[in-house]
Amino acid sequence: MTRFPSARAQVIARNRAVKARGLGRVRSVGGSYRGSMSNWNTPRMTQDGEASERAVISRRAEDLVDNNPNAASVIDSMAVNVIGPGLRPQARVDRKALGLTEDQADALQASMEKAYKVWNLEAHSRGLATFNDLQFMGLHSVLTKGEFLFLPRMLDDAKYPNRSFSFALQDIHPSRLSTPADFFNRENIVDGVEINGDGRPEAYWVSSPGQFNTGEMQSSGSYTRIPAENGHRPGMLHGFRLTREEQYRGRSVLSPAMKYYRLLDDSYDYNLISQIMAASIPVFISTQNPYEAAAQGSTVPEPVDENGNPNPLFHKSYGPGTILYGAPNEKPHILESNHPGNNFEAFARLILRAMAAATGMPYEVLSKDFSQTNYSSARAALLEAWRVYLIYRAWAGVHFCQVNWAMVQEEAWLRGMWEMPSGAPDFYDARHAYLGTRWIGPARGYIDPVKEIVASIKGLENNIITHADVVAEQGGDGQEVAEIRAAEIKRDRDLGLAPEEAA
Template sequence: MRAPALTRKRSLRMASALGRSMPSISRDAGRHRGTLSNYRPTRTTISHEAFERGTAQTRSEDLTANDWAAASVVDSMTVNTVGSGIKPQARVNWKRLGISQEAAKDLNEQMEWAWRLWSAEAHVSGKLHFDDLVFLGMRSLLRMGELVHLPLMLDDPGRTFSLAFQDVHPARLCTPSDRTMDTSLRDGVELSPIGRPLAYWIASPEPSRGVGLNQPFSLLGSAHFVRRPALTGHRPGVFHCFRAEEDEQVRGVPKLAPGMKLFRHLNDSFDYELMAQIVSASFPVFIATKDPQAVARQWAQPQPVEGEEDQRRYFQNLPPGTVAYGNPGEEPIPIESKRPGNNFTSFAELIMRSMAASVGMPYEVLAKDFSKTNYSSARAALLEAWRIFMLYRTWLVRHYCQPIWSMIQEEAWLRGIITLPQGAPDFYDAMAAYTNATWIGPARGYVDPVKEVVASTKALEARLTTYADVIAERGGDIEEVWDQREAEEARLRELDSKQQEIADV
């Protein structure tokens, strides 16, 4: 009877030994040895976080204003993401509201008309359309990493709606100097214990009193700030939008930040190479003397003896085409520029490809260079870029456009501009169903229109897509397109009928 017991004990010991974990292999990524011995990254402190972000945003602004490659990235992404505007299509959920499709269609038309009325007066200045606001917001998102827009209620005569928006430079969003020890404030954003934004502190200095003219906003006291609540009832009090790419992120990071060093250094390299070409093109010469003793005497006696005049000629500037004759014993030697080197073009292209990768764009889109592509490679590059454009467009619609659409429809209903169908629920009882909408941005464009149209036609025939999706890809609204086609076909039938009557006569 003891043998089985001993066997069980031995088995348990063996299992226990096998179950012990082996030490893991040492990974170079986590050790300070070899070529990584000096690679010791650190985390920034919360107090220094605002300084780093502000510096990155200022550098990004400078690059966008003065560097061609950075400007190309921001312009390309803005134009392709929002372009001339993003159009809403009202999609009232008639099934959940318990109304007919005809009633829903009529309500959709009312809502879209209300939106058109408001879009023309969207900005507080009365000069910017809603599409201009979206364009500004997208550029701010790329340059600064975030957009800050304030919804205001105006009572100006002549306005159809009270709601208007004021664009605010993100640099004005910061922590007052006398609130730096407040743990609930982080880089200008007042947070709840669970990290939800409660309010935003926006610098509003008084230039008439000389406040804030020659000092950063972060040095101002809270008396020169406006505290804007994050919510006013159920409506947003501040639109602070940024793409969160890190856990517990509170402020945005410029799109150019990962490749900022590449953008800056390549721009400097181009400047230096261009200057070398300018100097070479001006045909400069270096005067070499064959009388070293004269040079020695000049060093020993730099000033002419009293009564003697220096008859030597000196040339500091030579306008293009000038023939200058030197002094006796001097020989002109042209200065030749050997720059740029033979590998400069390929090296610059490699850097630009790295820059494009840092912002998630294909090289062809950043450099506007399709000289080395065929149809397949160009289409692949544009499709890759289009994924990024659609990512930003969807994000912008979700966090900016759709909330504003809901605010406008709410005010339109309160003002009686739109009328709910008889028997439909109250607006506030089914607000999400009433304010449902889809958004259409700029058309994608085609590398080869014939191939793209044939592909769309076959996809429709195979029922793999819808007419609405195909028309939306071209930047159109299916209702508007079909209404226009119906009108045109009716007009064509009318013209055909008149021609037939003339032929019969």
């Protein structure tokens, strides 16, 4: 009978062979449980646990943005620089694919942009905001709560006869998107998002909270199931930054440093209260009979109570400028505040840098403090910030603005607000060729205008950039600026003025 070596014997033999050959891999500290790494465990969560954690993070982030100046600063700075007054579209139809001349393409693009401007004023189903406002709201929601939620609706023309478009957007708070309590065991519903076998969102479960509840832990009877798509149009606009595998909901950008925001805010509060208490130390007078020494009308109690028992005097609170008369044998112990310490400002700045880095922003943007920088450092900080702004701007343009542009132009074409040139393909046969768009955001601005304008001129002279690129960096429309410049040159000629050379 053949005998095989035991498992232990095999391991010993293999280790001896490796040692004899001088081979072996260096052990990684990151994967060990020794020394300072011994208590570093990384527990995993279930889908239900992850949904619960995300909801808590969202609520805490909202609280920070409402009550914490640093959190409000970074969120508002990002929203203002990414969206500002709103991303503006430049229609860019694919004229070669559509077989259009340059003049035909220009006329078509102008008609499409005109239709969008009309809809921009009617975009909100509740009639309270323009589409520019909804862009800002959407990005603010993504940064704060991790996601936005808008329901595309077709309003009744008879009910709103003064509208030019039926299409409008209804804003929905992301907290209403959740899994009904009686559907927790369904594997195809992940945190309110119903998915199909391919993992694609198929429907969204939106709660209808009543007056006295928040919509959590309700049964499916209190929910509305909204399909993810209605034909070729989206049934729900649900946007978030996809940063993790198998992700269906978004998380706030404040999440990684949320503890720092809260603790630093508490530190500010405690130090401020300490200063207030130190500034409110009253005058304390020691006397044998405080009751006779107290001024008439004083709130000092009688020496004895109504039963004849001694009534000692205890001071629980006082305001600035108060004169207190102590009981016999009482002596004051004056409190001195040493807060904040000498290193508090440097320490707070260090924490603020960590908080800013967690959101991808430089310290100067979060704190609005440029006192520690020179021109080169300030420019480097703002360039770093603008890399982040442009990423979010491109994301908002693709996942929000462009989706709505497509629905607007479809209705505009059906209503006859623009027509396809003769011989051009049908709208539904060439939707992508008709719907090309460039979204332009607010200007970057100059730190040193002379240096940066000279750099733009050098770039134009060497064909590195275009006039449209230069204008777009300042939040303008290259085509519109060219038309204005042409009109100015013509006007100067008509008035007999020396025309400026077109750049």
